[in-house]
Amino acid sequence: MPGAQQTDTAPSTPTERTALTIRGLHKHYGSHRALDGVDLSVETGEVYGLLGPNGAGKTTLMKAMLGLQRPSSGTIEIFGRPVGRESLAQVGALIEVPGLWPTLTAAETMKVHARLRGVPEEWIAPALQTVKMDGVGGRRVGAYSLGMRWRLGIAVALLARPRLLLLDEPTNGLDPVGIKEMRGIIRALADEGVAVLLASHQLAEVAQVCDRVQVLVEGRTRYEGALAGLAPDGDLEQGFFRLVESADARIR
Numbered sequence: 001m002p003g004a005q006q007t008d009t010a011p012s013t014p015t016e017r018t019a020l021t022i023r024g025l026h027k028h029y030g031s032h033r034a035l036d037g038v039d040l041s042v043e044t045g046e047v048y049g050l051l052g053p054n055g056a057g058k059t060t061l062m063k064a065m066l067g068l069q070r071p072s073s074g075t076i077e078i079f080g081r082p083v084g085r086e087s088l089a090q091v092g093a094l095i096e097v098p099g100l101w102p103t104l105t106a107a108e109t110m111k112v113h114a115r116l117r118g119v120p121e122e123w124i125a126p127a128l129q130t131v132k133m134d135g136v137g138g139r140r141v142g143a144y145s146l147g148m149r150w151r152l153g154i155a156v157a158l159l160a161r162p163r164l165l166l167l168d169e170p171t172n173g174l175d176p177v178g179i180k181e182m183r184g185i186i187r188a189l190a191d192e193g194v195a196v197l198l199a200s201h202q203l204a205e206v207a208q209v210c211d212r213v214q215v216l217v218e219g220r221t222r223y224e225g226a227l228a229g230l231a232p233d234g235d236l237e238q239g240f241f242r243l244v245e246s247a248d249a250r251i252r
Contacts, residue, residue, distance in 0.1 A: 018041055020040070020042040020164055021077045022040045024073065026071060027057075027219075034057050034060045035071070038074070039224075040224065042196075045190050045195065046211050047190045047196045047209050047210045047211050048197045049199075050062075051200065051213055051214065051240065056216040056217055058216055062095050062168060062199060066093055078164060089160070091162050092157035092158055092162030093167070094167050096168055098150060102140065102141050103140060104140065105137060105141065106139065106152050106155075110156065124159065133152060146172070147173040150173050151174075164194070164196075165197070169199065169200055169201065169202075170182055170198055183205065186209050212225060213226075
């Protein structure tokens with residue numbers, strides 16, 4: 001059936017462990033359907049990967065989770081509550097390029113965000129330590145590499161000690177050592193009970209850090225479940241390409 005979703009598990013029923021629940025989410029811009037009936041759920045302590053080609057709707061979906069995009073229809077709940085000030089207080093996010101002030105140091109940047117979020121400055125040092133930036137807090141952001149800017153952006157996202165963390169391309173600009181460290185950071189956060197949803201184009205990294213994945217194509221869910229179901233022959237890249245190509249053929 002054209003447009004049918006491919007899943008290897010039925011949609012889960014929300015529980016007290018469910019950090020994020022999305023049901024039937026649509027976002028239309030005139031005749032263009034950026035999101036077309038997306039469902040997903042993320043549990044506490046889980047790393048959930050959002051995959052898809054450019055224009056698939058990943059960033060639109062993450063912005064809707066943060067209240068930055070108003071859905072045309074459908075529901076989003078964060079720990080059982082609709083998107084709003086109370087539920088978003090439990091969320092940390094880094095989407096697209098981190099918005100940082102180049103003339104400030106990392107420590108100064110974190111102090112500004114601590115005041116904006118209403119959290120104690122004592123929480124700054126642990127957040128910087130988590131992303132391995134505790135030794136460079138006195139350097140101005142304008143002198144940072146892209147990878148260091150992303151680390152600082154993630155530190156800002158962690159500042160309020162969120163229970164749900166949304167990350168868009170968290171290894172962007174990192175060298176192989178940095179990618180390995182970031183993978184460890186994400187897994188450690190999940191082990192501490194944080195629910196992590198990350199969007200990425202790096203299939204190999206997703207394979208090493210995510211518990212479940214969803215593949216979006218043209219705003220529609222084409223697969224949700226374990227990585228083993230996406231690539232039963234062990235070739236994740238080919239499994240992803242087959243899925244995207246078959247979805248494209250159905251859409252046409």
